Amino acid sequence: MTVGNGMSEMMKLESVLVHPLGTAAAPVPEMLCIFRMGDLGHSLGQRLLQSGYRVVYGSRRPHSCGPLPQGAQVMNHAAATQSGSLIFICVHREHYEFLETMASHLEGKVLVDLSNNLKKDMYPEANAALLQRLVPGAAVVKGLNALSAWALQNGLLAGKQAVAEVATKLGLTVLDKGSLSAARELEDFPLQLFTEWRLPLHVTIGLTAFFFFYLLIRDVVYAFVEQRKDISFRIMVSLANKVFPIVSLIMLSLCYLPGVIAAFLQLYRGTKYRRFPDWLDRWMLCRKQMGLIALGFAFLHVIYTFMTSLRYSVRHKLISLVVDEVKQAG
Structure with missing residues (x-):
């Protein structure tokens, strides 16, 4: 009992020394990961940083990518996946192959697919559905694909909840469109003509x-x-x-x-x-x-x-x- 009490007193003392005003330690901001350092990835990372998140980029060439938003980090893909559980996939469909090779690293992660196509019915399978098939151990969520880089600058309930919280903190309105069966509709949305007409x-x-x-x-x-x-x-x-x-x-x-x-x-x-x-x-x-x-x-x-x-x-x-x-x- 004496030892236990002594350790308790030391922990109290340490708490006093670390937090002299008696305040709790400030929570560490959540780390979010972005694959691909393009215009959209750069703008999204900048917006996330402004919203209080930490951002790490996953890149094949982390030492030769362009300028990062202030406060962001860059690592190789495998290392970046270890930093956060929510990963934004700003990658075109034709480059999804490397994600399949990283299936073990992406196990249990939430992947947000931001991809779009150049025209309707370009592929027989939705991009998000393909991504889910390539990485079956991850939770794939289709979202934010109707946003442009310019706009950012100026069922999978857990995954949806995580993405919804991020989108809400970005000042966006979240609309749940259901399961991944609606992914094709979302991917075709930016290609619709005269939507407000x-x-x-x-x-x-x-x-x-x-x-x-x-x-x-x-x-x-x-x-x-x-x-x-x-x-x-x-x-x-x-x-x-x-x-x-x-x-x-x-x-x-x-x-x-x-x-x-x-x-x-x-x-x-x-x-x-x-x-x-x-x-x-x-x-x-x-x-x-x-x-x-x-x-x-x-x-x-x-x-x-x-x-x-x-x-x-x-x-x-x-x-x-x-x-x-x-x-x-x-």
Whole structure:
């Protein structure tokens, strides 16, 4: 008992000497590993360092790689894997072979696959699925592949949780898309065209069709039924020119309306740091597209107005020439 008490007293003394203010030792920041020192790897490492993590790069040539972010380290792949349990794979699919040779070093690690393809359906198997097959002892998570290096600068529950915590500390919003069966969808996501244009285009097509058929019935069909006047020749120019300014003004109002709603919502909540509802968030994201469509329809209105004026001017000149010839002949 005496020895035990003496050791206890010495431990207390050591604690006092090491922490004279009685504070606990500061926790050591988690070490994260990044394979490949490219633009994306450099930007990701810099962002991780700014978020309080330690970063080590795995490289085939650790002594000849480019400049590192301040505070980062570089080692060979085998040594780097021993430094952390979470590894970001910033490697193209065609270079995955070396990971298979390191399967024993990657046992139990969480591998975040950031790869993308140059076009859709480029390979029969998703990159993340291939990586999981090559390194079966690791937990592969598909994520962060929709982020660019520029943006960074300015089921596998444990693996997902680890990646989600890192992404949250980076200031990102995490969306769980399920198992690796959804990896192909994520890999094709950066290749999608007009992702924010779909809603504005659908709204525009709906409004254009509604007002076109409304004016067609009101101006053309009604005139033919009630007055027996055939003015169908006006459909392509005069009638269309009535639709363009209407749709343009509505799309312009839809461009600015979500900002007003968002402002009132923030005032009501008393904070600007809460997320908007999904419908408002989606609406806010496509405001620019709605504004561009409004500008395009306004431009079409100008062109059609010019064409209408030119047509009437030409018709007036032709009528004047005919009248003059008739007078001369008489």
